[in-house]
Structure formats: C-alpha cells, structure tokens
Amino acid sequence: MNELPPGQPAPASATPEGDRPLTRKERQIRKVRLHLAMTVREIFEEMEKDPSRPKAMAYFDDIFRKFMHNGEGVIKASDDQKVVGTYCVFVPEEIIYAAGGYPVRLCAGAHDSSEIGEDFLPDVACPMVKSEMGFAAMPILDFYQRCDMVALPASCHWKLKMGEMLEPFDDVHMLDVPRVKESEKARDYWLEEVKRFQRRVEKITGKRIRRRQLRDAIRKIQRAQREVVRFQNLRKTIPAPILGRDALEVLNAYFYDEVEDWTEALRALNEELEERIANGVHAAPPRAARILLTGSPMVFPNWKVPFIIEDLGGILAADEFCTSQRYLSDMVSVDEGTMGDMLMAIAERYVLPCACPTFSNTIERRDRIARLVDEYRIEGVIYHVLKGCHPFDIELKIIEQLLREKGVPMLKIETDYSPEDVEQLRTRIEAFQETLKGRL
Amino acid sequence: MNIQRLRLAVQLLSFTVLIYGGLFAIDLGNRLPTFACSYVPDHGGGCFLVGFQHMLSRPLPEFLGEQGIRLLKALGIASLWAIVLNKAWCGWVCPIGLLQDLLTKLRVWLSIDMSRFSWMTRHRYKSVKYILLALLVLIPLGIGNGLISRDWTAPYCQLCPARPLLPLFRGDTTQFAINFLSIPTMLLTGGAIILVGLMFTTSFVKRRFLCSYCPMLAFLSLFDKIGLFSLKKDGDKCTRCGNCYRACPMEIREIEEEKTLKNLVTQDCILCLRCVEACPENMALEAQFAGFSFLKADAEAFLARQDAGAAGTGTRRRRKKK
Known part of the structure; x- marks a missing residue:
C-alpha cells in the first residue's frame, strides 16, 4: 500500500507555502482531501481486521484506496477517451460504451464534500446531492473533473434542480424520466429521451453508434450481470460465504471500473467463494441474524451502517439499493437485434422494472423486497432514510405494511453522512438485532 | 435448448x-x-x-x-x-x-x-x-x-x-x-x-x-382454458420489465401487465414461447404441457442465450479474436 502522507496536497493545486496564504477555497479543498483520506484509511484498517476476507477482494480494495490519493486512477479511461458521468440508475451505459465513451457513476457518499454542497443547496437537501455538488464544484476527486459530459436524470426533486447548479462546472445533459411509467406515451417519450441521449453522446465522442457496437456493449454488461447472478446466488448460502459490506464494496466498484475488468475480478471472487463454500469456510456464524438493507442508497465511504450491523454479529445478507444490487439486477433482452429493438430494450430496462421511489407506483419495490426476503431468508429489515430523502421516506409506510404481513420485523433509521450518530445507531441496531435473536 | x-x-x-x-x-x-x-x-x-x-x-x-x-x-x-x-x-x-x-x-x-x-x-x-x-x-x-x-x-x-x-x-x-x-x-x-x-x-x-x-x-381461443398447453405466470416474481411484451409477435400486453392471472394463454397467444425465453426472472413464466413443465424462465439460461446471440432472429455472436 503506497500511502500518501495525509495532508499533503496534490501537486496540481499546490501553492508554494509562504508565498501567499491559502485562499478559503484552497484550505477547504485541502481539508476535504485530508478528511476523505482519513475516512478511507479507517475503513480499510477496519476491513483488514477480518482475517477470513476473500483474497479476491484485494482488487476492489485497490480501487477504493485510490480515493486517498485524489481518486487518481480510479477510472481507467484512456487519455483520448471521453468520460461520461452519470447519476442515478437511469443512464444507459450501453450507449456510452457503444460510442466508445467511459461511463462513471458520480453518486457520492462523502461527508466532507457534502459540507461544500451546503453552499449550493438548502439545509434540508439530502447529503447525497450535497456530496455530489461538493465533488463537482471542487477539485477533490480526479474523475469528477475528468467528465466530458454529465448525464443527470430528473428523478427526485433534488436531482431535478441539480442540473442547473451543475452547469457552471459540467456539460450537463438532463434526462427526463417519466414518473407514471405504465402509460404507453410515457414509454414512447422515454425511448425518445434515450435516443436524444444517444445523439448527445455520439456528438461528444464523435462516433456513430452502429448495430454491432451496441450489441457488443449490451453483451459486455450482460456478461457482468451473469457474474452478478452467480455472486448473488452464492450469497444466498447459509452460513454466508462473504460479508455484506464486502459485497457492497464489490457492487459499488462497478461505478468506476471498466466493465470487463470488473467482470473478470468478480469471476475470480465467485470462484474463491465457491471454493470457500466447498471447504466450509464462512464469513459469519451460521446463526448470524440475516439483515436486509433497503431505503436510501449507501455509497462509499458512507458505510457506517453495514459496519455496525456486521460488527454486532449480524450479516447483511442482501440490500435493495439502487447503488448496489438493484442497479445490476434488471437485464436488457435483445430480441430481434435491430437498432430500434435494441434501443427500446435498453430504454425499457432502465425504467420499467425500476423500483425507484420517484415513480408513482410502489408495486415493483414492494414485490422486489418480498422476493429478497424470501430468497435470502431475511430475518430483519433495516430501512435506511437519508435526512432529506423524501421519496424513500414516503414509501416507508407501504413497505412497513408489507413486512408486517410477512412477519418480518423492521427498523427505520434516519441518518446522514456525518459520523456523529454512530454510537446512537449502534445502540438502536444492537437492540433490534437482539430482538431478532430472541425470535429464533 | x-x-x-x-x-x-x-x-x-x-x-x-x-x-x-x-x-x-x-x-x-x-x-x-x-x-x-x-x-x-x-x-x-x-x-x-x-x-x-x-x-x-x-x-x-x-x-x-x-x-x-x-x-x-x-x-x-x-x-x-x-x-x-x-x-x-x-x-x-x-x-x-x-x-x-x-x-x-x-x-x-x-x-x-x-x-x-x-x-x-x-x-x-x-x-x-x-x-x-x-x-x-x-x-x-x-x-x-x-x-x-x-x-x-x-x-x-x-x-x-x-x-x-x-x-x-x-x-x-x-x-x-x-x-x-x-x-x-x-x-x-x-x-x-x-x-x-x-x-x-x-x-x-x-x-x-x-x-x-x-x-x-x-x-x-375457445379452448384456451382446457387446452393441454398452458403458459403460467407467477406475478410475484415478475418485475414488469416488459421484455416479454417486446418479444411477443402478437403484441399481448397482458403477459407483462398481469400480476394475478395464472394462465396466460390469452385469446391472441400463439404459444410461440418467446416470452418465456425473453424473461430474465427465475420462474416468473413457465410453459407446461398437460401439467408437465417443459420450459421455465431462468436468469442464467437467459443470459447464456443472450450471449450466444439474440433469442429469436437477432444478430449472431461474433467470433472472438484470439
């Protein structure tokens, strides 16, 4: 591990000390970089304490360790490759890959950058949008600055208005996601939006997308999903062969990594996990309470809740986050393979089965959670709401009702990215997991 | 198969x-x-x-x-x-x-x-x-x-x-x-x-x-209910992704929308079974003959089929250069 001494600013923005005092902005950048590096180091120090961690995790660790060094090398785009930043789960990556671009998902989870974001957004805004704003506005992580364009779906209200705020820093392309997705016209409209996005990406990269490139891009992502299906099936084994926080890391790494490299790394991990299962090696004891996390997404380095759950002897058996499992579970089905067929397949894959709470109905999400509870033999559900994340808060009652019917206890936690409430969360989660043990 | x-x-x-x-x-x-x-x-x-x-x-x-x-x-x-x-x-x-x-x-x-x-x-x-x-x-x-x-x-x-x-x-x-x-x-x-x-x-x-x-x-279609071939759907497993509807040559929307109906041989169905092949959700769709199940939707099989070339008439897989 080649670690940069904390506090040393990156050469690009370094000012000769003593020449002139650092401006407020430079001080802020320095502070955030330092804090981020510390947070990342703490996370990995904690992870290294686990002696039974799969060896194949090293590949994914490397990606996130680079967050300590201004995120240089996190994305693998070559110098002449155009980088397209994406937010949420609605931006068709297939199109970016087909046009020769490099997609990187910018949804962020850093507490310090969310403090910068407060300059742009009201206090009640969710920490994720604040954090994203912070990274976009200040040169903290390299790949936020490398984006040649940013695709922002108008999903929740924060994201809807974020486009204009991002404009001084990025070339923003807004995608209008229909809210009542069942109607015929909504589908047609969304397909047109995807085509508009396609034209924009083609313009940025200067490459026309042909049938073959699009099919190849789809196939690349389908292959990644094939490994995800295998990975998720392995995670269903009891006792769990891998900790949930490690699984979260694997799936989070997909944001930044090149899809084929990521697929290979996951294949290696899957093989290791199969071996572990065969040899009876497991990451958590067989009686560990199996927890499902749902609600507002968790992005690196906001992993405090998974850490608490697993420190307390539970196992994060599955999650329902748009930044993790759910992002990779719906699949494009190429039927006829004509250009129109593939574009329609791509458009529909990103919206129709999507369980995002910004859509009018909750059916998809309800059924998905019910399936996860059954398939992963979930004993308790933790419903995570980020302060200011209204869509997930609104759906709470419906999900609560569903889980009551299924007889699965649920705990709602409301938090943000700050580490201050960790002890309070620990107490609540501990009490919740105790009650689960009592039920066995 | x-x-x-x-x-x-x-x-x-x-x-x-x-x-x-x-x-x-x-x-x-x-x-x-x-x-x-x-x-x-x-x-x-x-x-x-x-x-x-x-x-x-x-x-x-x-x-x-x-x-x-x-x-x-x-x-x-x-x-x-x-x-x-x-x-x-x-x-x-x-x-x-x-x-x-x-x-x-x-x-x-x-x-x-x-x-x-x-x-x-x-x-x-x-x-x-x-x-x-x-x-x-x-x-x-x-x-x-x-x-x-x-x-x-x-x-x-x-x-x-x-x-x-x-x-x-x-x-x-x-x-x-x-x-x-x-x-x-x-x-x-x-x-x-x-x-x-x-x-x-x-x-x-x-x-x-x-x-x-x-x-x-x-x-x-008068024999839909008593015919030996049947097409079953498990609505709880369906994500309504629309893959089946897109694959359906008869443009039957029920195949995607229906969450409660069990038998999906609807009046226009021609039992081509493309919907079952296009379905990426385990066990969401199932084709049976006289109660014997012969084709089930399956995520892994779906992805394998997609990798080998599109389910129906689509583009074939290109040979990998080595």
Whole structure:
C-alpha cells in the first residue's frame, strides 16, 4: 500500500507555502482531501481486521484506496477517451460504451464534500446531492473533473434542480424520466429521451453508434450481470460465504471500473467463494441474524451502517439499493437485434422494472423486497432514510405494511453522512438485532 | 435448448408434411384446425373449415338428422385436435404462420425495425376475429336456407390467403386467380389475393399481421382454458420489465401487465414461447404441457442465450479474436 502522507496536497493545486496564504477555497479543498483520506484509511484498517476476507477482494480494495490519493486512477479511461458521468440508475451505459465513451457513476457518499454542497443547496437537501455538488464544484476527486459530459436524470426533486447548479462546472445533459411509467406515451417519450441521449453522446465522442457496437456493449454488461447472478446466488448460502459490506464494496466498484475488468475480478471472487463454500469456510456464524438493507442508497465511504450491523454479529445478507444490487439486477433482452429493438430494450430496462421511489407506483419495490426476503431468508429489515430523502421516506409506510404481513420485523433509521450518530445507531441496531435473536 | 430454433424446425417439418405429405402416403385427415389448405393437391392434412362450411350450408331441419351428426363429428375431431395442441397450431404448425415468420426473419436481416399498433388500435381490433368466426357460421347457414346466393359458397375458403398461396408450393397456380363468375366470387377471391399481398408487405413492418384477425385463432381461443398447453405466470416474481411484451409477435400486453392471472394463454397467444425465453426472472413464466413443465424462465439460461446471440432472429455472436 503506497500511502500518501495525509495532508499533503496534490501537486496540481499546490501553492508554494509562504508565498501567499491559502485562499478559503484552497484550505477547504485541502481539508476535504485530508478528511476523505482519513475516512478511507479507517475503513480499510477496519476491513483488514477480518482475517477470513476473500483474497479476491484485494482488487476492489485497490480501487477504493485510490480515493486517498485524489481518486487518481480510479477510472481507467484512456487519455483520448471521453468520460461520461452519470447519476442515478437511469443512464444507459450501453450507449456510452457503444460510442466508445467511459461511463462513471458520480453518486457520492462523502461527508466532507457534502459540507461544500451546503453552499449550493438548502439545509434540508439530502447529503447525497450535497456530496455530489461538493465533488463537482471542487477539485477533490480526479474523475469528477475528468467528465466530458454529465448525464443527470430528473428523478427526485433534488436531482431535478441539480442540473442547473451543475452547469457552471459540467456539460450537463438532463434526462427526463417519466414518473407514471405504465402509460404507453410515457414509454414512447422515454425511448425518445434515450435516443436524444444517444445523439448527445455520439456528438461528444464523435462516433456513430452502429448495430454491432451496441450489441457488443449490451453483451459486455450482460456478461457482468451473469457474474452478478452467480455472486448473488452464492450469497444466498447459509452460513454466508462473504460479508455484506464486502459485497457492497464489490457492487459499488462497478461505478468506476471498466466493465470487463470488473467482470473478470468478480469471476475470480465467485470462484474463491465457491471454493470457500466447498471447504466450509464462512464469513459469519451460521446463526448470524440475516439483515436486509433497503431505503436510501449507501455509497462509499458512507458505510457506517453495514459496519455496525456486521460488527454486532449480524450479516447483511442482501440490500435493495439502487447503488448496489438493484442497479445490476434488471437485464436488457435483445430480441430481434435491430437498432430500434435494441434501443427500446435498453430504454425499457432502465425504467420499467425500476423500483425507484420517484415513480408513482410502489408495486415493483414492494414485490422486489418480498422476493429478497424470501430468497435470502431475511430475518430483519433495516430501512435506511437519508435526512432529506423524501421519496424513500414516503414509501416507508407501504413497505412497513408489507413486512408486517410477512412477519418480518423492521427498523427505520434516519441518518446522514456525518459520523456523529454512530454510537446512537449502534445502540438502536444492537437492540433490534437482539430482538431478532430472541425470535429464533 | 433453444426453443425458437426447435420451433422453426417443427414449423418446417409441419409445412412439409401438410403440403407434400400426400406424396409419402401421409394423411392426417381433413379436420385439422390450421391453415393446411385442402386445395393443395395430395396434401398431407387438410383444414377442417372446408368441410365445416359445406356441412353448414344446409336447410336447418336437416341438422336434426344424419347431417347434424356428421357436423358434430367434424366439429368434435377438430375440437379434440384443438385441445391437444391448442394454440401451438398457430405458433408451431400453421403454414401461413411460418411464411410470416420467415418474412420477419428477412425483415430483421434487412435491419428494418418492427413497429406495433398503438394499444388502443390493438384493443379495438381484438373483436374482429370473433366477428369473422360468427360470420363463418352464419353465412353458410344463410346459403343453406336460401337467404344468401350460392356464389358465397365456402366464403372463407374463397377469401383465405392460404388457398392461392399454398398450392403454389406444388406448382399449382390455378388458385392464384380472381374468379370473375359473379360479384361475390370476385370480391372474395380478389380479397384473398389482397390478403396475400398484405401478408408480404406488412411482414416488413409488423409481425404476424394476419394472425390477429384469423377466425381459426378465434376458434382455437375457445379452448384456451382446457387446452393441454398452458403458459403460467407467477406475478410475484415478475418485475414488469416488459421484455416479454417486446418479444411477443402478437403484441399481448397482458403477459407483462398481469400480476394475478395464472394462465396466460390469452385469446391472441400463439404459444410461440418467446416470452418465456425473453424473461430474465427465475420462474416468473413457465410453459407446461398437460401439467408437465417443459420450459421455465431462468436468469442464467437467459443470459447464456443472450450471449450466444439474440433469442429469436437477432444478430449472431461474433467470433472472438484470439
């Protein structure tokens, strides 16, 4: 591990000390970089304490360790490759890959950058949008600055208005996601939006997308999903062969990594996990309470809740986050393979089965959670709401009702990215997991 | 197992048997509920509608006697066939269905995108096939009872696109003509030629255009509930991703929307099973024959199929450079 001494600013923005005092902005950048590096180091120090961690995790660790060094090398785009930043789960990556671009998902989870974001957004805004704003506005992580364009779906209200705020820093392309997705016209409209996005990406990269490139891009992502299906099936084994926080890391790494490299790394991990299962090696004891996390997404380095759950002897058996499992579970089905067929397949894959709470109905999400509870033999559900994340808060009652019917206890936690409430969360989660043990 | 390839093989085999079967002493009888045209010389099997229309063209009192028994027998045999294979007659046997599927392959090969009717249009025309089925019974009865001119005899054979088209495969061009005997024959046989033309042209735009209006489909749909083939859906497993609807040549929206109905052999279903192959959710869709499950939706199998080339007619996998 080649670690940069904390506090040393990156050469690009370094000012000769003593020449002139650092401006407020430079001080802020320095502070955030330092804090981020510390947070990342703490996370990995904690992870290294686990002696039974799969060896194949090293590949994914490397990606996130680079967050300590201004995120240089996190994305693998070559110098002449155009980088397209994406937010949420609605931006068709297939199109970016087909046009020769490099997609990187910018949804962020850093507490310090969310403090910068407060300059742009009201206090009640969710920490994720604040954090994203912070990274976009200040040169903290390299790949936020490398984006040649940013695709922002108008999903929740924060994201809807974020486009204009991002404009001084990025070339923003807004995608209008229909809210009542069942109607015929909504589908047609969304397909047109995807085509508009396609034209924009083609313009940025200067490459026309042909049938073959699009099919190849789809196939690349389908292959990644094939490994995800295998990975998720392995995670269903009891006792769990891998900790949930490690699984979260694997799936989070997909944001930044090149899809084929990521697929290979996951294949290696899957093989290791199969071996572990065969040899009876497991990451958590067989009686560990199996927890499902749902609600507002968790992005690196906001992993405090998974850490608490697993420190307390539970196992994060599955999650329902748009930044993790759910992002990779719906699949494009190429039927006829004509250009129109593939574009329609791509458009529909990103919206129709999507369980995002910004859509009018909750059916998809309800059924998905019910399936996860059954398939992963979930004993308790933790419903995570980020302060200011209204869509997930609104759906709470419906999900609560569903889980009551299924007889699965649920705990709602409301938090943000700050580490201050960790002890309070620990107490609540501990009490919740105790009650689960009592039920066995 | 690639069901679409198997289906194509079965379709080609059925086509050969129905059109050329007579040369190999195959005779499946003249009571098949599919467009196996009886005008094809030495056919291996014939459509039951020919005889059915002639038997119906009788004065009503005759049905109380021997004529009624003959009619019931014909209808009974056709119904038995319909129960055994129900909609598989359309998706796996019908020669007109095969021709449309082949033209669709040509369209895809030419990179022409498919298009679909709007949901409203599609819904509006759903009843056409049942109206045609009702007329199929009423017109011959009218002829038999002196209400309609004899020129309308076997109107559906005169109108059927299979009659001019299928004998061509045996080199018989005599049917490919308009009968100028009278105005009704001119209208009907002219209509048949127009339908052949429509079949060729619409195949470059839509999939299985003619099938939605086919009175035979309407007849077979009467056996949806008791047919041995069934298509089951587990709504709890469905994410409503729409893959099945996109794959469906008959544009059946229920396959995607329905969350509670268990049997999804709906009135327009032709049991091509493309929906099951397009479904990425484990066990969400399942095809059964007489209660025995022979095809299930499966995520891994789905992805393997997609990797090998699109499920139906799509682009093949490129050879990997090494």
